[in-house]
Amino acid sequence: MVDLILRRDGPRREDEAARRLIDSNRDRIGRLADQLTGGGWSAQQAARAAAPAAAPAPMPAAARRPTGEAQPYLRFSSNGRVVIACANSARQLHFLGELRWRDGKRRFVLATAENGFIAPLEEEFAARIADLDGLLLGTETDREALEVTLRERLDLA
Structure with a gap:
């Protein structure tokens, strides 16, 4: 048996399936992250949403x-x-x-x-x-x- 791998536009089928799985379970993932971090995940997300658009980061000293x-x-x-x-x-x-x-x-x-x-x-x-x-x-x-x-x-x- 020969598998033909063709170049296509757009994401792969496996990537789309993984994205759908993550999107459908986003609430559970968030609850698990909160449980593992002691509520730090939700606090970080809330702070990120409330913060205004930050100025560009300063250039590193090097x-x-x-x-x-x-x-x-x-x-x-x-x-x-x-x-x-x-x-x-x-x-x-x-x-x-x-x-x-x-x-x-x-x-x-x-x-x-x-x-x-x-x-x-x-x-x-x-x-x-x-x-x-x-x-x-x-x-x-x-x-x-x-x-x-x-x-x-x-x-x-």
């Missing part, structure tokens, strides 16, 4: 723009991205490059068009760290040395 000046710092992401980010907002300010595996070795790859990046690094930054492109990072100590070098050349604290 989404607000910071009021202070940008405080740049160097960040090595867990996915290998090397960026300059703002300490106030944690937003990326400049993308410097990536730590990539080439020929079984980890290297720093500068964000340039020659290295296949769509948005290359600004010339101001690229000129300061151009000689670090392709730098071999064999150990964690090498990565820390790269971090110190990048901070010094880019005047980051």
Whole structure:
């Protein structure tokens, strides 16, 4: 036996049956909710109905723009991205490059068009760290040395 499933407009038959079941038993569901919450369900529904339309919720603090000046710092992401980010907002300010595996070795790859990046690094930054492109990072100590070098050349604290 073969079941044909055809795309139709509107809700599925099962959804309609569930909706009818809930609508026909809405009073019982309300009484059960009151019994489980000690009357809190009805109180909440009454307060919601009596309350005027609320103003839109304020934007979460994480989404607000910071009021202070940008405080740049160097960040090595867990996915290998090397960026300059703002300490106030944690937003990326400049993308410097990536730590990539080439020929079984980890290297720093500068964000340039020659290295296949769509948005290359600004010339101001690229000129300061151009000689670090392709730098071999064999150990964690090498990565820390790269971090110190990048901070010094880019005047980051």
